[in-house]
Amino acid sequence: MAVAPPMTMQGGATGLQQQQQAVLPRSSYLGLQLASQPCVKVGCGRRSSAGLRCQVSPSSTTLPHFNVDISGAGKPIRSVERSTIRLALPSKGRMAEDTLGLMKDCQLSVRKLNPRQYIADISELKNVEVWFQRASDVVRKLKTGDVDMGIVGYDMLREYGEDDEDLIIIHDALGFGQCHLAIGIPTYGIFENINSLSELAAMPLWTEDRPLRVVTGYTYLGTKFLEEHGFKHVQLSTADGALEAAPAMGTADAILDLVSSGTTLRENNLKEISGGAVLSSQGVFVANKKALLERKEMLDVAHEMLERFEAHLTAQGQFTVWIEPLHLLLNN
Ligand SMILES: Nc1ncnc2c1ncn2[C@@H]1O[C@H](COP(=O)(O)OP(=O)(O)OP(=O)(O)O)[C@@H](O)[C@H]1O
Numbered sequence: 030m031a032v033a034p035p036m037t038m039q040g041g042a043t044g045l046q047q048q049q050q051a052v053l054p055r056s057s058y059l060g061l062q063l064a065s066q067p068c069v070k071v072g073c074g075r076r077s078s079a080g081l082r083c084q085v086s087p088s089s090t091t092l093p094h095f096n097v098d099i100s101g102a103g104k105p106i107r108s109v110e111r112s113t114i115r116l117a118l119p120s121k122g123r124m125a126e127d128t129l130g131l132m133k134d135c136q137l138s139v140r141k142l143n144p145r146q147y148i149a150d151i152s153e154l155k156n157v158e159v160w161f162q163r164a165s166d167v168v169r170k171l172k173t174g175d176v177d178m179g180i181v182g183y184d185m186l187r188e189y190g191e192d193d194e195d196l197i198i199i200h201d202a203l204g205f206g207q208c209h210l211a212i213g214i215p216t217y218g219i220f221e222n223i224n225s226l227s228e229l230a231a232m233p234l235w236t237e238d239r240p241l242r243v244v245t246g247y248t249y250l251g252t253k254f255l256e257e258h259g260f261k262h263v264q265l266s267t268a269d270g271a272l273e274a275a276p277a278m279g280t281a282d283a284i285l286d287l288v289s290s291g292t293t294l295r296e297n298n299l300k301e302i303s304g305g306a307v308l309s310s311q312g313v314f315v316a317n318k319k320a321l322l323e324r325k326e327m328l329d330v331a332h333e334m335l336e337r338f339e340a341h342l343t344a345q346g347q348f349t350v351w352i353e354p355l356h357l358l359l360n361n
């Protein structure tokens with residue numbers, strides 16, 4: 030059974046060398062994946078700090094001008110001291126199912142006392158509380174330290190993590206939820222001959238008064254991506270689902286959404302374009318860096334889970350190419 034080599038926060042050269050030499054058969058590594066590019070929050074939209082002209086229209090809410098804190102769990106407030114280790118798992122949808130499937134395959138028995146409860150335990154991991162949360166909240170609560178570890182799609186981690194340096198990816202390829210986030214445009218009309226992102230950006234139609242309208246659930250990543258690719262006049266709007274309908278309805282020119290088989294795009298007469306993929310995603314195992322640094326028992330649990338994930342994924346024939354020592358990451 031191939032497992033990740035032992036990790037220790039004070040592991041010194043021995044632990045480091047052991048881990049650098051370990052060539053585990055799979056594309057996982059213990060990596061600090063999130064680059065540090067802070068995002069300035071303006072009003073109720075999430076905007077880039079780099080002066081781009083993207084406008085982010087909130088889907089429906091207009092906030093009143095009094096002092097309401099809408100940042101919720103997004104603030105760096107440390108909650109009450111606790112001795113338990115908290116693991117957040119997706120509460121619904123395909124990620125919930127796949128995550129529980131992985132835990133089961135790794136002989137980690139997630140036991141809910143009551144199916145309506147959002148808390149569970151894991152009989153093999155003492156002192157660990159499981160909290161079921163929506164994916165966006167898994168990330169938000171990891172950022173604030175309200176939970177210590179979580180499993181979530183990489184897309185959600187990047188969107189809601191907003192490049193927070195306190196988030197560490199312990200395993201970046203859990204083998205489920207594979208998809209990519211990409212621009213989709215109509216196959217017809219003015220877009221018929223547009224096949225690349227640069228062609229889309231260069232269309233003379235887009236002006237301050239008539240920006241390219243993109244509907245997405247990924248306004249943070251979308252704004253950054255479009256800005257980095259030379260789009261000057263863009264208006265992002267959000268919707269909770271069925272984004273693929275927006276171009277045909279005339280409410281958007283393009284969408285930025287997840288694509289897996291490509292069926293949904295095709296069925297709605299939309300296409301991907303060259304250079305239009307923002308990121309590839311699958312389930313990842315993430316931790317709060319401070320929690321790992323401050324609590325030895327947390328490191329032990331992270332290590333134990335990682336070993337089990339690796340053993341399972343290796344048995345399935347998925348391969349690691351590099352493993353970076355956790356204590357080294359923590360020192361970064
Ligand atoms: N078509 C897909 N194929 C594979 N994975 C996907 C696909 N669509 C989404 N995912 C992954 O599953 C995650 C959850 O997507 P899903 O659409 O199930 O969310 P949801 O249940 O609507 O989430 P929310 O909690 O925001 O309502 C995504 O963040 C992504 O990582």
Ligand SMILES: O=P(O)(O)OC[C@H]1O[C@H](OP(=O)(O)OP(=O)(O)O)[C@H](O)[C@@H]1O
Nearest residue numbers: 270271286287288289290291292293294
């Ligand atoms: O490329 P495909 O295999 O067609 O998958 C892509 C679709 O999957 C996701 O939606 P999902 O099915 O989760 O429904 P949702 O819109 O309710 O999130 C995503 O938002 C796309 O619409």
